[in-house]
Amino acid sequence: MDYRWRCQDARGRDVPGDETHFATQTxxxxxxxxxxxxxxxxxxxxxxxxxxxxxxxxxxxxxxxS
Incomplete structure (x- = not known):
């Protein structure tokens, strides 16, 4: 399994874009x-x-x- 970031706007909707996958959490x-x-x-x-x-x-x- 890999790691990735789910990106969302202020309303909690997914923001489409390049979905980069990573081998490690680091x-x-x-x-x-x-x-x-x-x-x-x-x-x-x-x-x-x-x-x-x-x-x-x-x-x-x-x-x-802040």
Whole structure:
């Protein structure tokens, strides 16, 4: 099984886009650390990490904490 991010808008609707798959959770988290601002700019509000179809954690907001 692989890891991937489910991206959603502020209303909880899935945001379509390139669905990148990762071999490890660490790889998925490193990728998100690099691209979260791009995702936010493209309309993604929150993400959920999936392992196969099971939720690992999330939804997690991409907005910086104030």
């Amino acid at each position: 790889d998925a988290e490193s990728w998100l650390r690099d691209v979260w601002q791009d995702l936010l700019g493209s309309g993604v509000d929150r993400v959920t990490l999936l392992h196969g179809e099971a939720e690992v954690y999330g939804p997690m907001s991409l907005h910086p904490a």
